Amino acid sequence: MSAxxxxxxxxxxIFERIWHWSQAGLxxxxxxxxxxxxxxxxxxxxxxxxxxxxxxxxxxVGLWVFAIFWHFTTxxxxxxxxxxxxxxxxxxxxxxxxxxxxxxxxxxTTLKKHNPLQRLAYLGVMLFIGPLIWFTGWFYIFFDKWxxxxxxxxxxLEWVAxxxxxxxxxxxxxxxAHVYLTTTGHTPLAHIKAMITxxxxxxAEEKK
Amino acid sequence: xxxxxxxLAALAGLSLAAGASEPPAAAPAAPxxAAAPAAPxxxxxxxxxxxxxxxLQQSFKSGPExxxxxxxxxxxxxxxxxxxxxxxxxxxxxxxxxxLGKKNVxxxxxxxTASNEKFCxxxxxxxxxxxxxxxxxxxxxxxxxxxxxxxxxxxxxxxxLAGHPTYKDIEFPPGSGKIAKAVDLPxxxxxxxxxxxxxxxxxxxxxxxxxxxxxxxxxxSLKKPAKYLDVHMDAKGLNFSCATCHxxxxxxxxxxxxxxxxxxxxxxxxxxxxxxxxxxxCQSCHGSAPHKAKERLxxxxxxxxxxTCHVPQFARAQPTKMTWDWSTAGKLTPDxxxxxxxxxxxxxxxxxSIKGNFTYESDVVPxxxxxxxxxKYTLLGDPVNTQGVTKINEYGGSPTDGQSRxxxxxxxxxxxxxxxxxxxxxxxxxxxxxGEKDDSGFWANYKWDAALKAGAAAAGQPFSGKFDFVSTxxxxxxxxxxxPKADALxxxxxxxxxxxxxxxKGVYMPxxxxxxxxxxxxxxxxxxxxxGVLIHGGLRTYLGRKG
Numbered sequence: 001m002s003a004x005x006x007x008x009x010x011x012x013x014i015f016e017r018i019w020h021w022s023q024a025g026l027x028x029x030x031x032x033x034x035x036x037x038x039x040x041x042x043x044x045x046x047x048x049x050x051x052x053x054x055x056x057x058x059x060x061v062g063l064w065v066f067a068i069f070w071h072f073t074t075x076x077x078x079x080x081x082x083x084x085x086x087x088x089x090x091x092x093x094x095x096x097x098x099x100x101x102x103x104x105x106x107x108x109t110t111l112k113k114h115n116p117l118q119r120l121a122y123l124g125v126m127l128f129i130g131p132l133i134w135f136t137g138w139f140y141i142f143f144d145k146w147x148x149x150x151x152x153x154x155x156x157l158e159w160v161a162x163x164x165x166x167x168x169x170x171x172x173x174x175x176x177a178h179v180y181l182t183t184t185g186h187t188p189l190a191h192i193k194a195m196i197t198x199x200x201x202x203x204a205e206e207k208k
Numbered sequence: 209x210x211x212x213x214x215x216l217a218a219l220a221g222l223s224l225a226a227g228a229s230e231p232p233a234a235a236p237a238a239p240x241x242a243a244a245p246a247a248p249x250x251x252x253x254x255x256x257x258x259x260x261x262x263x264l265q266q267s268f269k270s271g272p273e274x275x276x277x278x279x280x281x282x283x284x285x286x287x288x289x290x291x292x293x294x295x296x297x298x299x300x301x302x303x304x305x306x307x308l309g310k311k312n313v314x315x316x317x318x319x320x321t322a323s324n325e326k327f328c329x330x331x332x333x334x335x336x337x338x339x340x341x342x343x344x345x346x347x348x349x350x351x352x353x354x355x356x357x358x359x360x361x362x363x364x365x366x367x368x369l370a371g372h373p374t375y376k377d378i379e380f381p382p383g384s385g386k387i388a389k390a391v392d393l394p395x396x397x398x399x400x401x402x403x404x405x406x407x408x409x410x411x412x413x414x415x416x417x418x419x420x421x422x423x424x425x426x427x428x429s430l431k432k433p434a435k436y437l438d439v440h441m442d443a444k445g446l447n448f449s450c451a452t453c454h455x456x457x458x459x460x461x462x463x464x465x466x467x468x469x470x471x472x473x474x475x476x477x478x479x480x481x482x483x484x485x486x487x488x489x490c491q492s493c494h495g496s497a498p499h500k501a502k503e504r505l506x507x508x509x510x511x512x513x514x515x516t517c518h519v520p521q522f523a524r525a526q527p528t529k530m531t532w533d534w535s536t537a538g539k540l541t542p543d544x545x546x547x548x549x550x551x552x553x554x555x556x557x558x559x560x561s562i563k564g565n566f567t568y569e570s571d572v573v574p575x576x577x578x579x580x581x582x583x584k585y586t587l588l589g590d591p592v593n594t595q596g597v598t599k600i601n602e603y604g605g606s607p608t609d610g611q612s613r614x615x616x617x618x619x620x621x622x623x624x625x626x627x628x629x630x631x632x633x634x635x636x637x638x639x640x641x642x643g644e645k646d647d648s649g650f651w652a653n654y655k656w657d658a659a660l661k662a663g664a665a666a667a668g669q670p671f672s673g674k675f676d677f678v679s680t681x682x683x684x685x686x687x688x689x690x691x692p693k694a695d696a697l698x699x700x701x702x703x704x705x706x707x708x709x710x711x712x713k714g715v716y717m718p719x720x721x722x723x724x725x726x727x728x729x730x731x732x733x734x735x736x737x738x739x740g741v742l743i744h745g746g747l748r749t750y751l752g753r754k755g
Contacts, residue, residue, distance in 0.1 A: 039705070039719040040727070046719055047699045050504065094744075099751045144497070144507035152510075158716040162723055169730035173737045180741035184748075 005203070006186075011113045012198040016076075019067050020195055026060045027171060034168050038161075057137055064130075080123045083116050090117045098184060108202050121174065129170045136164035259398035268393035271335045271372055272349040277397065279348060286348035288459040294333040295351065297321070297340055299466055303582050308466050311340045313585055316532060316600055316622035316680045317416035320588075320635040323666030327639030329371040331411040338370045338641070339666075354393075355410065359401040363391055364410075368642030382643060405431055405441065408450040417563075421529045424572060424618040425688035429525030437525050438689050455487040463488025468685055470513075470581035470605060471613050472496075490514040511715055513613040515687050516576065517697040522618055522686050527556065527568035532622040534636075535677035537564035538654040562638070562651040564623075574616030574686050576709055578605035588669050591631045592678045597621075598633075600682035607714020614712055618684040625660060629672035633680075637662035 012020070033053040036043055044052060071077040089105040094117075096102070106115035114122065139151075139160045146152040185191040186201065194200035258264055263277045279286055293299045298309035310328070314320045321328040321340060329337035335350045337343045344350065352371065354363045365373050366380055366388060373391040374380070380388035409431060416422030420429075435442040440452070454463045463486060472489035475496065485492055494514070499505035508517075522528065540561055541547045551558035556568045582604035592598040605612035625634040636659040640646035650659035656675065664671035702709045703719040710720070 037718050039722050045700070046703050050699070050718075054504070099747055101752070144503075144510065147510045156716070158721070161716055161718065161721075162726060165723070165726055165730070169726075169734065172730075172734050176734065176737045176741060180745060183745065 006201045007203070008199045009108065009110060009202050010198050011108065011110055011200045012195060013074075014198070015066075015070050017195060017198055019063060019070070023060065023063055023067075026056050026063070027175065030056050030060065031168065031172055031175070038165060038168075054141065057141070061134070079112070079114055080119055080126065082119055082123055085116060087116045087120070090115055094184075108200060113200075121178070125171075125174055129167050129174065132163060133167035133171065136160050136167065140164060254401060258400050261398075264394070264397045266394065268397060270375060271352055271354065271393070274393055274397045275335075275349045275351055275353050278353045278400075282353075285353065285459065286351040289333060289351045290345065290348075291458075292333075292460050293464070293466075294459075294461070296345060297332065299464075301466060301583070304584060306585055306587060308585060312587060314588060314600065314633050314635065315416075316620060316624050316682050317422060317529075318638065319534075319624055319633075320663070320667065322635050322668075323637035323663045324639045326370045326641035326644075327367040330365040330367040330369065331415075332371045335371050341666075341668075354396055354400065356403045356407050357400040358396050358407055359399050359404065360396050361406055363396050364388070366642070367639065370641065378642070380642075402449070403451050404449050412450075416529060418529075420523065420526045422620075423684055423688070424522035424528040425519065425684075425686045427523075427526055427528070430688070433525070433689075435692055436695070437691075439692050440690060453488045453493075462486055465685065466583065468579065468581045468583070468603075470579040470603075470615070471611050490518075511607075511613060513579070513615045515685075515690070516614055516616050518690050518693070519574070519616055519686050519688075520691055520695055520697050520701075521571045521573055522616070522689065523570050523572050524689060524691075527553065527570040528572065528618070529556075529566055530569045530572065530618075530620065531565075531567045532563070532620070533565040533677075534625060535564060535623045537562060537650070538656065540654065561654065572618065573708065575619050575683075576614055576712055577603065577617055577683070578607055578612040578712070578714070579603045579615040579685060580605040580609055580611040586633065586680075588635070588667055589630070589632050592626045592633055592680075594626075594631065594678060596679070598626075598678055598680045600680050603683055603685070614709065614715070616686040618686055619681050620684065621679070621681045623677040623679055625656065625675050626678045627664075627670075627672050628674040628676055630670055632669065633678070634660050634671065634675055635663035635667045635669070636660055637666065 030053060033044065033049045033056065035041065036049040037046065037053055043049070086105055093102065093105050097105075108115070139146075139155055140157075142149075143157060146155060182191040182195075183189070185194075190201060261281075263280050264274075266273075266277065268274045268277070275286070289295045293309055296309060297311040298307060300307055310321050310332075318324070318328075325332075325337050325340050325343075329340075333352050333355055334343070334347075335352055352365075354373075355365060363373060365371060368382075373393075374388050375393075376390045377387050380386060409426070409428060412423075412426050413419060413428045413430065414421070415426070420427030429437060430441055432443040433441045435445055440446050440448040451461075454461050456462070469486040469489050472486060472491040473496065476491065476493050477485065490498075491514075496509050497503075497506040498509070498514075536559070538561060539547070539559075546561040547559070548557045548561070549559040550556065551566075551568060553568070557566065559565050580603075584602050584604070586592065586598055586600055603615075603617075605615075625636060626632060627634055636650050636656070637648050638650045638659065640649035640652050647653055648655075648658040648662035650656065653659075657673070660675055661671055661673075697708070700719070701707055703717055705720060707720060709715075709717065
């Protein structure tokens with residue numbers, strides 16, 4: 001593997017790591033229970049699946065409230081400002097370079113801990129999939145109030161379910177790709193280790 | 209000797225008073241009680257003891273005489289009754305001006321009352337209805353108070369007597385050798401009280417010609433039901449009477465199949481407060497969000513009637529009639545006698561010469577439909593559907609009208625006579641009056657031509673003389689016999705591909721409905737992504753090793 005000298009960098013703070021892993025667990029659990037409610041398979045039984053799904057959903061909402069607060073108070077939200085710079089280089093790297101041990105086009109620092117593709121992907125999860133799944137989910141949860149609130153004139157459960165399912169599939173695709181891409185560090189488990197300990201091993205900057 | 213009798217009676221009275229929680233019905237068990245003035249064994253909940261009223265201490269000879277006595281105090285009672293369907297047997301549906309009521313509707317059980325009143329009016333709250341067209345609907349003394357207010361259980365109106373009880377011992381049914389005793393009018397009159405499951409049930413449990421025949425959710429098992437059968441009427445529990453829900457004012461009883469409340473929107477309302485809602489709806493007590501422990505269930509109440517989940521089956525205590533084919537009626541034994549063929553259960557007939565073929569079923573899973581409370585009947589003169597099935601009654605309702613909920617129904621199917629030329633349902637003259645010789649009654653002579661001719665004449669309808677039998681169905685919304693919550697439907701009885709609501713349209717149900725195209729695309733993309741990363745990873749490993 002790489003013969004370069006490695007240097008350790010503290011990139012993922014304690015809150016971030018707790019957030020990440022509990023979110024990961026909740027999302028996987030929501031996918032499992034959600035697709036059971038949807039009718040794709042049977043495991044817990046419909047009633048339990050619905051209850052678990054609802055509890056997990058509210059837990060994730062709570063987690064997001066904290067996460068949003070954290071990102072804005074720490075300024076970490078800037079990590080997700082999208083950039084197109086080097087996106088082509090990243091794509092080229094994953095398509096070709098990675099197979100021939102070419103150098104990674106992105107060098108991680110504490111101020112830029114996500115590569116440009118990551119930024120775009122995570123921003124998409126947080127600004128598109130997230131809201132889509134939350135709003136459709138809330139419409140679902142508050143279905144019993146639709147009539148009293150007059151929403152039944154504008155909403156149809158069929159469409160709410162349709163978009164909720166689309167968002168769920170998108171989350172599933174993200175999950176598969178995301179988990180795979182964690183293995184593309186300098187060792188297959190390097191990124192996962194970093195997400196647990198907070199310390200990422202990066203190639204040492206070449207001194208002038 | 210006489211003194212010992214009185215002493216014994218006093219002792220019996222004392223012991224009864226001591227066990228005051230027992231109903232007074234125990235009194236006749238003490239052999240000597242009759243000799244002494246009956247001491248009230250139990251504190252009356254009413255403030256009036258009718259046995260003390262001089263007006264009722266007469267030797268009544270007939271029902272109308274009793275009514276006259278009742279009306280001497282209850283001056284407005286008969287006037288109130290006169291306004292009700294129980295009396296008029298007629299009701300005009302304001303939605304479509306259809307004339308309904310027993311006088312006018314045709315069903316697919318015994319079909320219709322016209323020409324059969326002497327028999328059918330044993331369930332009229334009046335005396336002497338021999339002909340619904342000519343009956344004096346203004347008579348106050350012909351109102352039958354006792355049929356609803358009897359508390360003894362001894363008051364009986366036998367079919368064939370035009371709404372009268374028996375005033376002398378008679379052989380009943382005629383030719384059976386059995387004797388029906390004359391009713392003891394003074395005793396019954398002195399014991400009048402509130403209506404009860406027994407009095408309402410005397411007619412409503414036996415609709416369609418026998419116990420449990422008609423409704424499927426109303427039968428004699430409700431006289432003293434256990435909790436499993438009816439949580440509200442549970443004789444050892446809440447012990448509701450019919451009127452607990454059918455809270456009545458001025459003798460006008462709310463909660464009618466002619467004007468069902470498809471979608472009761474009320475919050476629970478306090479009894480006595482003015483409210484235009486139907487008190488005989490679940491919501492009038494429970495409101496629209498009754499599930500406390502499992503709140504998610506409240507998301508169902510806008511679309512689904514309570515009964516759909518809480519009356520999981522009907523005919524749970526005894527079988528109800530599900531089909532009736534009149535076209536086979538009239539087959540006789542070789543020596544020309546009426547025959548009855550019992551069904552597999554042995555408790556019911558599957559064939560009876562006077563009525564045709566039947567089927568009975570127990571624990572029936574209802575059919576389901578959107579109901580908004582509007583109903584249209586196929587009445588005399590309305591065309592039947594000779595190609596398919598004629599709906600005797602058709603309930604309105606749709607997922608989009610905002611006034612409907614999904615309701616459970618008993619759908620009763622049959623075949624009955626119609627006129628080949630007028631295409632109208634026909635009314636057969638079936639039953640004959642007690643002791644009468646009447647050659648046209650089908651149940652006496654098994655001749656369709658004569659029976660249909662007489663029926664049509666009584667109903668005032670033309671009859672071409674040519675008839676056949678047409679398939680009909682009639683829907684009965686199921687609402688009684690509410691099961692304990694543990695027996696209510698579970699989620700997956702509907703939230704499944706082939707669940708109970710499989711045929712219900714206009715509502716999205718998770719696990720029953722999913723967009724098939726979206727699922728295919730979604731799973732294909734997921735599989736492609738997985739395949740993509742596996743190939744990518746495989747290549748990396750392979751090339752990495754090589755390098």
